[in-house]
Amino acid sequence: MQAVILAAGEGNRLRPLTRSRPKAMIPVANRPIIEYVIHSLLENGIRDIVVVVGYRKEYVIRYLNQLDVPIQVVVQERQLGTADALRSAESEIAGDFLLLPGDNYISPTSIARIKTERNAMLYTEHPSPSNFGVVVIKNGFVEKILEKPEDAPTFTVSTGVFSFTPDIFGYLRSNEIPDAIAGMLADGEKIRAIPAEDWQDAIYSWDLLKMNARMLRDLAPATSGTVSTTASLRGRVRIGKGTTIGENTVIQGPVVIGEDCEIGPNAVIMPQTSIASRVKIEPFTYLKDSLIMDDVTVGSHSRIVSAVFGQGCILGDHTTTYPKEAFFEVGGGVTKSEFGAVLGDGVRAAPFTTFKNCVAGNNVSIEEGRVVVGLIEDNTRVI
Structure with missing residues (x-):
């Protein structure tokens, strides 16, 4: 199975720390965040990995070149959103694949839960859901995703980790993945909702302290x-x-x-x-x-x-x-x-x-x- 890691964004809300480095390269417990994502994929036997880079791409490319596992790098020329970043990797996709953000931690166990599914999403509960894509789930399937709503109807949020077939590329009509999900759901496609075992994100710079504490546990x-x-x-x-x-x-x-x-x-x-x-x-x-x-x-x-x-x-x-x-x-x-x-x-x-x-x-x-x-x-x- 293939995996596509999106590491092209800056992470505006983590400024000033992302003025000189992409969010995926911020060191947490002395390892860049993207390293935890790659490790979780390797723990699941997934070695066919594509990384989409953009903002301060030289930092990510230099790091990836030091790894023992070969990584395919794709450049998003302009930072136009997650859907555009995924489109940049379309020519490298040969079949079903996992899509993951490069600036979040996701545990190996979580990836094990989704890697054999087709058209699925990992979700979790978060006390501040309006910072994320809020997910409405019915009978184990995604009913809709509300992107950063002011009044969230639930505490259930998307982790940004998906399992897709190549059909997803036919729905990438805007610049964001949730719009593609909405298109799939409108056409009657089913997207299974799977709970993540462990997931961490840092929305603001001070959230890095919580992520640091989590990474130091291991x-x-x-x-x-x-x-x-x-x-x-x-x-x-x-x-x-x-x-x-x-x-x-x-x-x-x-x-x-x-x-x-x-x-x-x-x-x-x-x-x-x-x-x-x-x-x-x-x-x-x-x-x-x-x-x-x-x-x-x-x-x-x-x-x-x-x-x-x-x-x-x-x-x-x-x-x-x-x-x-x-x-x-x-x-x-x-x-x-x-x-x-x-x-x-x-x-x-x-x-x-x-x-x-x-x-x-x-x-x-x-x-x-x-x-x-x-x-x-x-x-x-x-x-």
Whole structure:
């Protein structure tokens, strides 16, 4: 069986993190999201995989070229929606196939439930259904899909994972897959509704924290770096080669730390934290429930909780992220959230900076002693 993975989109609501990378390539638990999708397909014996790329396509292509399994790459020249992305792959499709988003996690068990079905969809329950395609199901079959309705009639949503025959291409008359589904249903075609076993999506940048925690549940512990004899590692902890864990540092898993990092001494890394490569965590700093990307420095005596830090951030000593519930306006809508900070790439913060429920754009610079709240646009200087 073939599989088509759609990885052409930007993920606008995850800005600033997607300004420089497609959503499918955001690292979660130190692996790009699309890697989890490919792994789930391989676990089901599906190796004939087509990936549709578009926005920042060079990032995806470079990653796919490093894999042991051959992947067919198709380019969507302009980002005109999911149906257009699927049309781009039509010439590569030889028969029945699975269609999957490259920026969601889907478990191997979920794929096993749908891979032998013809014209089927995986669905799940979600507390915020209006962010997705809401599905009305009757007697085990899809009755209709409502794309991001303001008033959702049900909490049942589409995961974006479908099993299709090549007949679907005759229904791709608009730019979105739900319109093709509506056409099929109008013609009397049946689409079986199958519950997913496990599925995760990150609609907003702070949702990456929940996805990170989920991915760390399956972490395989391993230590390749240098760990001080006075350091304490508890639970599932994975440490990459070239990384140094300093004296009296405490790490409570699940925690993953990449390659060539400097942690501590006297640091505390608490559960649900992923630290990428070439990261420096200076002494007496506390991290919990956070996602730290490559080449980040966090100064000494800092307290980082519920934070996502983009690549290359440099944060001075006594930096604090303070989780606080607030309303955010994103993508034309308003949503309530609680987190400490989301920092884009290259943020610079002087000592004694406090972030409270803050999204700071790429290359923001913050002077000493500031309390930063809300949305800060790219390239802003906070004085």
